[in-house]
Amino acid sequence: MARVMTLYDNAFSPFARKVRMVLEHKGLRFETLDGLVPTNRAKLAAVNPRVEVPVLVDGEVGVVNSSDIVAYLEHRYPDRPVYPADPAARVAALAWERIADTLLDPILHDVSYSGFGFPDDMRPAGLLEAAREDLAPVYGDIERTLAGREFLCGALSIADFALFPHLTSVRLLDISFDGATHPRLHAWYKRLRQVDVCRADLDRTQAFLREVGPPNLQRPSRLVWRGDRIEWMLARGFHEWFVAEIAAGRVTWPRRD
Numbered sequence: 001m002a003r004v005m006t007l008y009d010n011a012f013s014p015f016a017r018k019v020r021m022v023l024e025h026k027g028l029r030f031e032t033l034d035g036l037v038p039t040n041r042a043k044l045a046a047v048n049p050r051v052e053v054p055v056l057v058d059g060e061v062g063v064v065n066s067s068d069i070v071a072y073l074e075h076r077y078p079d080r081p082v083y084p085a086d087p088a089a090r091v092a093a094l095a096w097e098r099i100a101d102t103l104l105d106p107i108l109h110d111v112s113y114s115g116f117g118f119p120d121d122m123r124p125a126g127l128l129e130a131a132r133e134d135l136a137p138v139y140g141d142i143e144r145t146l147a148g149r150e151f152l153c154g155a156l157s158i159a160d161f162a163l164f165p166h167l168t169s170v171r172l173l174d175i176s177f178d179g180a181t182h183p184r185l186h187a188w189y190k191r192l193r194q195v196d197v198c199r200a201d202l203d204r205t206q207a208f209l210r211e212v213g214p215p216n217l218q219r220p221s222r223l224v225w226r227g228d229r230i231e232w233m234l235a236r237g238f239h240e241w242f243v244a245e246i247a248a249g250r251v252t253w254p255r256r257d
C-alpha cells in the first residue's frame with residue numbers, strides 16, 4: 001500500500017497553507033493534523049523542536065520549514081512542478097517566495113497581532129501606516145512583473161502559491177492594494193481565486209475562521225515571536241512597544257516546552 005504523507009498544518013498559517021496548496025497542486029496523497037491545537041502540541045514537538053507548523057513527514061523523512069518542504073516535494077515528486085524550468089524564472093520565483101515568507105508574513109503578523117487582533121488600546125500608533133508604506137513597493141513590483149503575464153513567473157508557480165495566503169489577509173485589514181492603482185495585481189488575485197487549489201485554500205481558511213474566529217477566537221496570553229517578525233517591528237521603530245510587551249509577559253519564543 002502506498003504510504004501517505006502527514007502534514008502538520010493549521011488553516012490560519014500562511015506557511016502551512018502554501019505547502020498544502022503545493023501538495024494539492026501536485027495531486028499527492030496526504031493527511032493533515034492541526035499542529036497548533038493544544039492536544040497535538042506534543043506530537044508536533046516530537047517532529048519539530050521549534051513547535052512550529054508546517055512539518056511534513058514522508059515515511060522516514062521529516063522536513064521542517066515551508067520552503068525546505070516545497071524544495072523536498074519538488075525534488076521527490078517532480079511531476080506538476082512548482083519551480084519554473086528556466087533558471088532565471090526559477091531564481092525569481094524563489095525570490096518571491098522569500099519576500100512572502102520574510103516580509104509579507106512579518107508585516108501581517110505584526111499588524112494583526114498574529115491574526116488574533118489588537119484590542120484598540122494596544123495597537124501602537126503608526127503601525128498600520130508603516131505596513132502600508134512597506135507594502136506599497138511590493139504591490140508596485142507585483143504590478144510591474146505581471147505586465148503581459150497571467151502569473152508571476154509565466155506559468156503558475158511557487159511565487160503565486162507563496163503570496164496568495166498573504167494577499168487574502170491584507171484584504172481583511174486596512175492595508176490592501178486597490179484595483180484602480182494596481183489593475184494587474186487585482187486581476188491576478190481574482191485569477192488565482194479561480195485556481196482550484198487556491199479556492200480550496202480560501203474556503204478552508206474561511207471555514208476555520210467561522211469555526212474559531214471572532215468572537216470565539218481567544219487571544220493567547222503570550223504571543224510567539226521570532227526572527228523576521230521581530231526585525232520588522234524593530235526596524236520600523238516600535239522597540240519601546242515591543243519591550244513593553246516583553247515586560248508585560250505577553251511575549252514567548254519558538255521552543256520546546
Ligand SMILES: N[C@@H](CCC(=O)N[C@@H](CS)C(=O)NCC(=O)O)C(=O)O
Nearest residue numbers: 013014015052053054065066067224
Ligand atoms: N520559517 C517557518 C515559519 C513557520 C511559522 O512561523 N509557523 C507559525 C505559524 S504561521 C507557528 O507554527 N507558530 C507557532 C505558534 O503559533 O504556536 C516556515 O517557513 O515554515
